[in-house]
Amino acid sequence: MAEVRLSEVNKVYEGRGQQVHAVRDLDLVVEDGEFVSIVGPSGCGKSTTLRMIVGLEQATSGQILFDGDMVNDLDPQERNVAMAFENYALYPNFSAEENIGFPLEARGIPKQERRRRVHELAELLQIGNILHQHPNTLSGGQKQRVSLARALIREPAAFILDEVLGHVDGHLRFQMLFDLKRLHQSLDSTMIFVTHDQMEAIALSDRIAVLHQGRLVQSGTRDELYDTPATRFVADFIGEPPTNFFDARFVEEGGEETLRADDLALRPTAETAARLRSRDDRRYVVGIRPQNLLCTPRAGTISFDATIDIHEYLGERSILTLRRGGLSFQALASAEGSWAADEPITLHYRPEDIMVFDAESEALIA
Amino acid sequence: MAVSTGEGPTRGGTDYTVSAATIRHWQDDELPEWFKKKRGSTRSLIVNRWVPRVMVGVPIAVLLFIVAYPTVQMAYYAFHDINMVSLFKGDYGLIGFTNFERVLTSDRFHGSVIHLIQYLFFGAVLQVVIGTALALILHHCVRNNAARLVILVILVMPMMLPPSIVGVLWRFLFNPSNGAINQALLDIGLIQAHIEWFQIGVSLWTITIADIWEWTSLPFLIVFSGRLGLPPSIYEAARVDGASPFLTLRRITLPMLKEVIAIAFIIRFMDAYKFVDKVYVMTSGGPAQSSELPAYIAYQRGVREFEIGEAAAYAWIIFLFAIILITLFLRYLKRVLRAQAIA
Numbered sequence: 001m002a003e004v005r006l007s008e009v010n011k012v013y014e015g016r017g018q019q020v021h022a023v024r025d026l027d028l029v030v031e032d033g034e035f036v037s038i039v040g041p042s043g044c045g046k047s048t049t050l051r052m053i054v055g056l057e058q059a060t061s062g063q064i065l066f067d068g069d070m071v072n073d074l075d076p077q078e079r080n081v082a083m084a085f086e087n088y089a090l091y092p093n094f095s096a097e098e099n100i101g102f103p104l105e106a107r108g109i110p111k112q113e114r115r116r117r118v119h120e121l122a123e124l125l126q127i128g129n130i131l132h133q134h135p136n137t138l139s140g141g142q143k144q145r146v147s148l149a150r151a152l153i154r155e156p157a158a159f160i161l162d163e164v165l166g167h168v169d170g171h172l173r174f175q176m177l178f179d180l181k182r183l184h185q186s187l188d189s190t191m192i193f194v195t196h197d198q199m200e201a202i203a204l205s206d207r208i209a210v211l212h213q214g215r216l217v218q219s220g221t222r223d224e225l226y227d228t229p230a231t232r233f234v235a236d237f238i239g240e241p242p243t244n245f246f247d248a249r250f251v252e253e254g255g256e257e258t259l260r261a262d263d264l265a266l267r268p269t270a271e272t273a274a275r276l277r278s279r280d281d282r283r284y285v286v287g288i289r290p291q292n293l294l295c296t297p298r299a300g301t302i303s304f305d306a307t308i309d310i311h312e313y314l315g316e317r318s319i320l321t322l323r324r325g326g327l328s329f330q331a332l333a334s335a336e337g338s339w340a341a342d343e344p345i346t347l348h349y350r351p352e353d354i355m356v357f358d359a360e361s362e363a364l365i366a
Numbered sequence: 367m368a369v370s371t372g373e374g375p376t377r378g379g380t381d382y383t384v385s386a387a388t389i390r391h392w393q394d395d396e397l398p399e400w401f402k403k404k405r406g407s408t409r410s411l412i413v414n415r416w417v418p419r420v421m422v423g424v425p426i427a428v429l430l431f432i433v434a435y436p437t438v439q440m441a442y443y444a445f446h447d448i449n450m451v452s453l454f455k456g457d458y459g460l461i462g463f464t465n466f467e468r469v470l471t472s473d474r475f476h477g478s479v480i481h482l483i484q485y486l487f488f489g490a491v492l493q494v495v496i497g498t499a500l501a502l503i504l505h506h507c508v509r510n511n512a513a514r515l516v517i518l519v520i521l522v523m524p525m526m527l528p529p530s531i532v533g534v535l536w537r538f539l540f541n542p543s544n545g546a547i548n549q550a551l552l553d554i555g556l557i558q559a560h561i562e563w564f565q566i567g568v569s570l571w572t573i574t575i576a577d578i579w580e581w582t583s584l585p586f587l588i589v590f591s592g593r594l595g596l597p598p599s600i601y602e603a604a605r606v607d608g609a610s611p612f613l614t615l616r617r618i619t620l621p622m623l624k625e626v627i628a629i630a631f632i633i634r635f636m637d638a639y640k641f642v643d644k645v646y647v648m649t650s651g652g653p654a655q656s657s658e659l660p661a662y663i664a665y666q667r668g669v670r671e672f673e674i675g676e677a678a679a680y681a682w683i684i685f686l687f688a689i690i691l692i693t694l695f696l697r698y699l700k701r702v703l704r705a706q707a708i709a
Contacts, residue, residue, distance in 0.1 A: 056602050076605040089603035093621040103607040105617070150607070 002067040002157035002190060004030040004053060009062030011048050022048045024214040026062070030158070030192055035184050036219075037193045037201035039237070040211035046194045047162060049211070053192065054160050055079045066157050082151035086163035088143045090135040090150075096142075097122075097131040100149045107154070121149050125179070141172045152183065158190040165200055177203050198238050210234050232362040235287045235355055241319055244293075244329035247359070248286040250276045259286050259356065263325040267302050269351040272366040276356065284365070285357040290319070292353035293331035301348035311339040320345070437685075443678035450672035458675075465679035475680075478658045481570055485641065485659060489574045490634040496578065497585030498627055502619065505593045506611075518590070522583045529580065533647030536576035540564070540648075569649045570657040576644055581637070585630035592626030593619070625702055632695045639688045660684050 011023040023045040030036045038046045051057040053064060055076035064072050071079050082103070090099050098105075100121065101114040122128040127145045135143055144164060151159055161180075165173050181204055184191055195201055201208045202222045209219035210233075218230035222238075229235035235243045246261035257273040258265040266286055268276065276284070297303060309328065310321040318333045322345065331347060333339065356365045394402070444465050452458040469475050500521065508514050524532065539546050540563040551557045563572045596619070604614045620627075642661050645651055651658035651666065658666075661684060668677025 054606055056605065076602075077608045077610070080608075081606065083603070083606045085599055085603060087597075087599055089597070089599040091600060091603070091618055091622075093618070102604075102609070102617075106604075106607055106609040106613055150603075 003032045003065075004158050004190060004192065005063075005065040005068075006049070006053070007063045007065065009049070009052060009064060010060045011045070011052060011057065012060045022214055023052070026211075026216050028209055028216060028219065030190055032067075032190055033188050035191045035193065035204060035206045037195060037205040037208045038211060039195055039198050039201045039208060041237070042196060044211040045214040046196075046211050050083075050160055050162055050192065050194050053158070054081050054083050080157045081160055082154060082156040082158075083160040083162065084144075084147045084151040084164045086166050088135070088147040090143060090147055092135050095132050095134055096127065096138065096146045099135065099146055100131075100153055103150060103154050117153060118149075121153055124183075125149050125152075140167050140169075141176070144168055144176065148180075148183075152187070156189075158192060161191065161193045163195055164193075165195065165197070173200075180204055199240060202238070208238075210237060212237075228364065229355065230364055232285055232287065232357045232364075235289075235357070235364075239289055239291070241290050241330050241332070243287045243289050243355070246286045246327060246329075248284050249282050250284060251282070259284065259354070261286060262327050264304060264327055266349070266354055267351050268354055268356065268366070272351075272354070272356060275366050279365075281359065283359045285359055285362065287355040287357065288329075288349060288353060290330040290332045292349055293329075294348040295331070295333050295337060295345065297348045298350070301350050303346050303348045305344055305346055308339055308341055308343050308345055311341065322347070440678045440681055443674050444682050446675050448675040450674075453672070453674065461675075465675045466683070468676060469679045469683060474655060474658070474663060475660065477655060478660045478663055481657065482638065482659050484570060485574060485577075486635065486638050488571075489577050489641075490631070490638045492574075493578055493582045493634055494585040494627060494630050497582045497587075497630065498589045498623075500582070500586045501590035501593055502615070505590060518587075521586060524580045525583045527580065529643040530647050532576060532580045533644040536572075536579070536644075537648045540572050540576075564649055564653065566653055566656040569653065573644050573648050573657055576648065577641070581634065585627075585634065588630045588633075589623060589626055592623050596622055625699055628695060628699055628702075632692060635691060635695075636688065639684050 006026050006028040009023060009026040010021070013020040013022055026045075026049060028036075028038075028049075038049060040046045048057060052059045055071070055074060055078075059072055063070055066079070090096075091102065094102065097115075097118050100118045104114045104117065118131070119128065122131055125145045125148065127142060127149065130138060130142055130146075135146070138146065144167070148161075148164065151161075164180075165176055168176055177200065180193075184204075193201070193204060198208075205222070207219060207221055208225055210217045210225065212231075212233050218225060218234050225234055225238045229238060232245065236245070246259075246264065246266075248259040248261040248266065251258060251260050253260070253265065256267065257277070258267055259276075260266075266288070294301065304324070306322040306324040306329075308320055309323050312319040312321075313335065316335055318335050318337070318339060320331045320333050320339060322329055322331060339345075357363060358365055445460055445462060446458045447461040447464070448458040504514065504517055504521075508517060527535075540548075542548060542560050542562050542564065545563070547563075548557075548560045551561070562568065600618065601614065604618055609617070638659075640661050641659055642665050645657055645659055645662045646665070649657045651662050660680060664677045664680035664684065667673045667680060
């Protein structure tokens with residue numbers, strides 16, 4: 001196992017006379033034994049980053065270091081990383097057993113030894129009964145397990161998992177999340193996991209790196225990302241349902257400093273207000289998570305009224321889509337309450353849950 | 367949050383069976399715009415049930431006329447004592463398997479079978495082997511699409527020439543006294559004296575070389591397109607798994623291409639059975655029948671010497687051998703495909 005360090009890494013694709021700057025000045029450290037997720041929307045450069053770590057793509061500039069050794073010029077064969085692919089990339093002409101054993105075969109390990117290790121690992125992943133089958137006869141979940149097993153069969157510097165749960169559906173996904181977590185704990189290995197689904201990242205990772213348009217926007221634990229998102233994008237991307245945003249002006253009304261969006265006035269904390277006061281800007285983007293819009297008052301909460309538009313029942317909780325004047329936003333409510341469309345509702349929030357972003361740079365101010 | 371607007375025709379419940387009663391003509395105003403735009407004409411797609419029958423029936427009738435009828439006629443000839451003389455006299459009798467006996471016991475036929483085997487192994491097989499190697503080398507070494515296309519076109523050029531012209535061309539090139547090949551070999555000092563390219567024991571090799579030159583590009587094309595069809599992600603997986611290029615070739619590329627290579631073999635083997643053109647143009651089977659193949663003898667006996675009965679027997683024997691070989695090939699293909707759960 002090894003520490004993986006990316007330093008000032010850039011990747012520029014050139015083709016047909018145009019350049020695509022896929023990854024910009026990326027600095028990222030994945031410590032030995034750490035589980036790091038790289039998340040971001042499609043086209044943010046996360047797969048490119050991962051392919052550069054594996055060696056399937058050459059970095060245009062910058063350094064990629066494994067335990068301090070630069071590996072930029074090494075082929076994937078020489079880098080000793082294991083990768084599980086989004087589309088499984090199983091060898092169709094091999095049985096599951098041959099697929100899993102292939103990395104060992106490539107290292108010239110004798111057949112008996114290969115067999116033993118494949119069967120051991122198959123027990124762990126509960127795929128012992130499908131070892132003789134060819135990939136075409138396997139279900140998506142089984143293929144994914146075989147593909148994971150092929151990555152896990154050897155002791156690489158790092159495991160790279162590319163959207164491995166992308167094609168796995170609902171129930172199985174939870175099982176696989178659990179399995180991955182358990183594997184990471186028992187192997188104590190460096191794992192880099194790429195996903196567009198922030199839920200998976202939050203469930204699995206020690207640390208999450210958020211990429212947006214080729215740049216690393218923020219990296220940190222899930223609490224850091226959740227509570228102090230560096231930009232509006234992170235606040236929007238992390239958390240489900242996504243954060244509510246309002247274009248607001250910082251004004252003084254009747255002696256109170258408020259953030260006014262249409263006819264909704266949100267009261268910031270004194271600390272935030274002080275920080276906003278010291279700035280020239282008056283225009284901001286205010287964010288508040290649906291989880292922080294409460295239906296029952298608590299200590300220190302401030303309330304406002306709204307009207308229910310849509311009520312989505314999700315079992316243990318409900319998502320309410322609400323309106324107030326020209327604003328539309330969402331709140332999470334308990335499932336027990338009886339919510340009907342077009343009925344009025346009183347919502348409560350704590351001033352410290354309000355996030356304020358710069359309208360231009362979209363960076364977090366407070 | 368997506369809210370589905372449940373408009374338009376939907377399938378009711380979970381019943382997905384379609385009975386005749388559920389097939390109905392949608393009125394034009396019931397159909398969405400994008401569908402009408404894509405569909406183009408407003409004419410109904412449902413046709414009279416006789417239309418498909420006629421469309422399939424006509425080619426079947428044509429095939430019956432140009433394939434089945436001559437084959438049966440040929441079988442009839444094969445069992446009759448029929449040649450130019452008896453044909454004109456109009457009296458030819460049923461002679462059973464005499465024609466077949468005559469063919470199978472003749473030294474000429476035995477010789478031609480040995481020639482055919484030699485041609486299959488050093489002509490057809492080499493073509494597929496060289497073609498496969500070229501295809502994989504081109505795919506591996508040339509990454510640029512434009513460069514690939516140029517090389518592809520150059521390599522495929524020989525196949526575009528008429529086979530008989532290729533024969534004439536190579537007869538000139540191989541001309542022992544003033545042919546380009548002898549001259550070239552002399553000039554670079556590989557040989558000291560002219561090689562007699564069309565003597566006994568050499569002429570079939572000469573034909574084989576010309577045939578390889580012309581037809582290697584067919585298996586090359588087939589294998590190249592097959593290689594293009596293999597998913598790149600598998601090769602990335604192999605690289606990450608640490609497989610050397612040779613191991614990748616041996617364990618992944620060749621096994622995955624084996625159906626494609628088998629198809630190339632089938633095509634070249636089929637052609638081998640009817641291989642007449644270059645033999646006719648380059649050596650006329652000579653000298654002393656040393657470069658004759660069965661199909662050439664059938665042609666010689668039937669069209670030149672009007673021994674129609676015997677030629678028909680030749681044709682039938684070739685036909686049966688071809689059927690056996692192709693059946694074996696197809697059975698192999700099916701087994702391979704079934705093992706991979708494709709078919």
